[in-house]
Amino acid sequence: MHMSDGLLNAPVSxxxxxIAAVGVGFALVKARADLDDRTAPMAGLVATFIFAVQMINFPILPGASGHLLGGALAAILVGPYVGALCVTIVLVVQALLFADGGLTALGANVTNMALIGTATGFVVAVALRRLAERGKGGLAAVAFVSAFVNTVVAATGFVVEYAIGGAGGVEIGKVALLMWGLHALIGIGEGLITAATVTSVAAIRPDLVYLLRGSRKPLEVRS
Amino acid sequence: MKKFFLGFALVSLLIAGVLSYFASGDPDGLDKTVEDTGIAAHAQEHPFAGSTFADYALGGDSKFTGLAGALGVIVVLAVSFSLFWFLRKRPDAR
Structure with missing residues (x-):
C-alpha cells in the first residue's frame, strides 16, 4: 500500500x-516506557519480521495482490507506540534503499500504515483483550479481527488523502469502492498472517506479547 | 531467550531471502486502484529508481531479490535494534 510521489498534490503531501513527523515524534516519546532490556530486542525483531513479510505479496484476485501492513501485528506484540515506530522504520528503509514508496509521499504512507494502522489495530485488540486472554483460539480471533480492521482503516487513510488533494480528479466514490473492496480481501490475508504470528510468539514466549501483559493468569497455549 | 530471538531473526531472513521469490508480481490493492482509475498516470518516478537495490533487485536484476531482501533484513534489524536499544529504560540510569 505504498503510494508513489505525485498521487497527492504538493500541499497535501x-x-x-x-502530521507523520508529529505522530512519530509522539510515539518516540511514549515508546520509552515500553522499552527495556527484554522488549527492545523484541521490537527490533518485530520491525525486521514486518519488513520481511511485506516482501511477500499474496494473490487476492486475478491481477491483484496484497501484502501485510503490520500495524495490528506490531501493536499486539510490542504496543502501539513502539509498534508505530517499527512500521515507520520499515517504510523509511523501503523508500530510501529500495525505492518502494515515494519520498514526498512518505508522510502519507507513514500516516496510513504506521500511525493509523497501528493505532486502529491496537484499539480493536484492547477492546477484545478479555477474549485474547482466554486461550489460543481467542488470541487468534482477536489478532485476525484487529488486523482486518487495521487494513481497511489504513486503506481509508488513502481515500481521505485523495479526497483532500488527489491528482487527476477521479470521483472519490470510485476510489473508495476499489480501495475498500480490495483491502477487505487483503485484510483477510493480513488477519491470517497476524493470527499465525501472534499465536506462535505466545506459544513460546507469552511474556513478550504486549497485549497479554498483566493478564491475571498466564496464557496456556504451550500444550 | 537467546534461542527465541535468533529463531525469529532467522525466520525473517528466510522469508525475505527465499520466500520472496514466490511473491506475487501483481499490483497491490493501492496500485491496482490507481491503475484502474487512471490516477497512476500522475505518479512520478521514484527519485532513487535507478539506485542499486531499487525494487528489491540488484541493478534491476530480479534474480537477486533474495539478496536484496536479506540486505533489507540486516538494515532494518540494525536500524531498529539501535534505536530501540538507545530509547530503552535503563535500570541503572544516572
Missing part, C-alpha cells in the same frame, strides 16, 4: 509529512 507536505501536510501529511508534518
Amino acid at each position: 507536505v501536510a501529511f509529512l508534518v
Whole structure:
C-alpha cells in the first residue's frame, strides 16, 4: 500500500509529512516506557519480521495482490507506540534503499500504515483483550479481527488523502469502492498472517506479547 | 531467550531471502486502484529508481531479490535494534 510521489498534490503531501513527523515524534516519546532490556530486542525483531513479510505479496484476485501492513501485528506484540515506530522504520528503509514508496509521499504512507494502522489495530485488540486472554483460539480471533480492521482503516487513510488533494480528479466514490473492496480481501490475508504470528510468539514466549501483559493468569497455549 | 530471538531473526531472513521469490508480481490493492482509475498516470518516478537495490533487485536484476531482501533484513534489524536499544529504560540510569 505504498503510494508513489505525485498521487497527492504538493500541499497535501507536505501536510501529511508534518502530521507523520508529529505522530512519530509522539510515539518516540511514549515508546520509552515500553522499552527495556527484554522488549527492545523484541521490537527490533518485530520491525525486521514486518519488513520481511511485506516482501511477500499474496494473490487476492486475478491481477491483484496484497501484502501485510503490520500495524495490528506490531501493536499486539510490542504496543502501539513502539509498534508505530517499527512500521515507520520499515517504510523509511523501503523508500530510501529500495525505492518502494515515494519520498514526498512518505508522510502519507507513514500516516496510513504506521500511525493509523497501528493505532486502529491496537484499539480493536484492547477492546477484545478479555477474549485474547482466554486461550489460543481467542488470541487468534482477536489478532485476525484487529488486523482486518487495521487494513481497511489504513486503506481509508488513502481515500481521505485523495479526497483532500488527489491528482487527476477521479470521483472519490470510485476510489473508495476499489480501495475498500480490495483491502477487505487483503485484510483477510493480513488477519491470517497476524493470527499465525501472534499465536506462535505466545506459544513460546507469552511474556513478550504486549497485549497479554498483566493478564491475571498466564496464557496456556504451550500444550 | 537467546534461542527465541535468533529463531525469529532467522525466520525473517528466510522469508525475505527465499520466500520472496514466490511473491506475487501483481499490483497491490493501492496500485491496482490507481491503475484502474487512471490516477497512476500522475505518479512520478521514484527519485532513487535507478539506485542499486531499487525494487528489491540488484541493478534491476530480479534474480537477486533474495539478496536484496536479506540486505533489507540486516538494515532494518540494525536500524531498529539501535534505536530501540538507545530509547530503552535503563535500570541503572544516572
